[in-house]
Amino acid sequence: MILTVDITSDVPIYQQLRDRVVEAIADGRLAVGDSLPATRALAADFGINFHTVNKAYDVLRQQGLVRVQRKTGATVSKDQSTGPPDAAFTEDWTARARTLLAEAVANGMPAAEVQERCRALLDGFVDKGRTS
């Protein structure tokens, strides 16, 4: 499990960590039951405060993607095979997707190219870590 954060980015560090874990789950690098790095170790690697890592893990826990236990640390509790998302998530996600896709179109990216890029990104997810 290799994660990267850009300390100079405008995106909050805890958000970057959360995003990288979500991507790792999506492309199969992290499967259900897998352990995430220990908070203090990960914080030391990046030279950041371990509270920041804690916050990232807590966000993932609130979103139901990881389980945090005192002894085992953080483990992935859900992945794409667990079942379809609930209606609330789908609604919220669709609203954010609408904005993101609109941003591409409004900036002049042809709708066909937008769709193709989405397809390519999704291929990257389903291809990794799977046999089927």
Add this chain to the structure above:
Amino acid sequence: MILTVDITSDVPIYQQLRDRVVEAIADGRLAVGDSLPATRALAADFGINFHTVNKAYDVLRQQGLVRVQRKTGATVSKDQSTGPPDAAFTEDWTARARTLLAEAVANGMPAAEVQERCRALLDGFVDKGRTS
């Protein structure tokens, strides 16, 4: 031009306004040269401060989507027909799209459904405000 904002949302109000305008540009409700509501008038409609609207318009100006002049107010200065976006935008957008699509997959939405939802959203953009 009808915009909506959710005062109770965690998303900053100025960001919501910016998002709504981007979507309106993408689906053709706002075309190049169209005027946005006056900052103070829009603020009064929503019961928010005019500085908040100001910031939303300023963000859109920085992103090259609207032009702000003292006399004219804010007008749309760019749309999907202006030409392809530059490399920096495309790179940044793709990174954000990767995270958003990963979030859907990680929460159990099948890749095919994700792609279908993207297609449906894009259809909504290209269909509106066109004669064809």
Add this chain to the structure above:
Amino acid sequence: MILTVDITSDVPIYQQLRDRVVEAIADGRLAVGDSLPATRALAADFGINFHTVNKAYDVLRQQGLVRVQRKTGATVSKDQSTGPPDAAFTEDWTARARTLLAEAVANGMPAAEVQERCRALLDGFVDKGRTS
């Protein structure tokens, strides 16, 4: 005398008009005693309010570059051959030049190139409309 204004610029129109006249004086297209276009005619040409032209001429008058009379309209009252500027002007101008030159240097333009560009611009002024 041909002036141009960019109605879409962030620079106020009256300021643009003032700048164009100053440049015309510097490069010799306008000499002492020459008439500036009538305010209403110029306003009609550009499709702008004649008060805006008036303001531009008034700024030039305050700066001692033109004289405005009811009958003759606006005429150039001073040019580069009238004598050296006073200390107040020189001090103010130098402060503004410091900022402008610093902006180029801070953005990575080599000092030698900045100086060369200044020389080229000055050549453009002293070459036109002179025999010497």
Add this chain to the structure above:
Amino acid sequence: MILTVDITSDVPIYQQLRDRVVEAIADGRLAVGDSLPATRALAADFGINFHTVNKAYDVLRQQGLVRVQRKTGATVSKDQSTGPPDAAFTEDWTARARTLLAEAVANGMPAAEVQERCRALLDGFVDKGRTS
């Protein structure tokens, strides 16, 4: 880092602050990575509102000269050694330089003196903060 602002000037305070920072970068008093004063602290020093300082820093951020982060505050992100400016900047800068130089010439400053003053100002920039 010493900055000065003139409350009585017609130039907006945030613009003055931005200009002083640009000059400090140009003459080497501020190097890449250096921190700018905290917005609220600087505001208190000058007896102005912190929003005004905020705006100055935001303008510098938009121009790519400083980076603003929650924890670190504002730091210089670019200086004259970063590489040449892009074409858009050069074009815009040259237009403003034309006006400024024309103003000196139109007010009777000999072109040779204008050039000499530019050279002297540029010397001030390249001399400071260097070991050579």
Add this chain to the structure above:
DNA sequence: GTGGTCTAGACCACA
């Protein structure tokens, strides 16, 4: 009548 600038003060987010 439009946006621009500045002030004052509150509460929140990030690290």
Add this chain to the structure above:
DNA sequence: GTGGTCTAGACCACC
């Protein structure tokens, strides 16, 4: 302790 967001209200600049 840093900046970010939002509110409220004043006065100014441009057209």
